[in-house]
Amino acid sequence: MRHDPTDPKVQASYQAMVKETIAQWQEIKKTGLKVEFIDGPDPYGNNPRKAILDVQNNNHLWVYPTDSGYGEGTAAKDFNVNEQPLL
Secondary structure, three states, X not given: OOOOOOOHHHHHHHHHHHHHHHHHXXXXXXXXXXXEEOOOOOOOOXXXXXHHHHHXXXXXXXXXXXXXXXXXXXXXXXXXXXXXXXX
């Protein structure tokens, strides 16, 4: 698909995703799950099973903050917010 973040249909889709994501976050908070941002190496050692066990055993989950980047060497500050609706 053509990259067109100004298209009203694209904007509506992203707004729907925002609304759904916030609703999911509100439900997660109701469970009492403690969510913390990763600030350093992956505490799960790149092993998703360890994240599942952390939730099951500790009611805790480490998450990667979006503003830390989008892959090796690419930080959120390097992106134009007007061109990247996820930001």
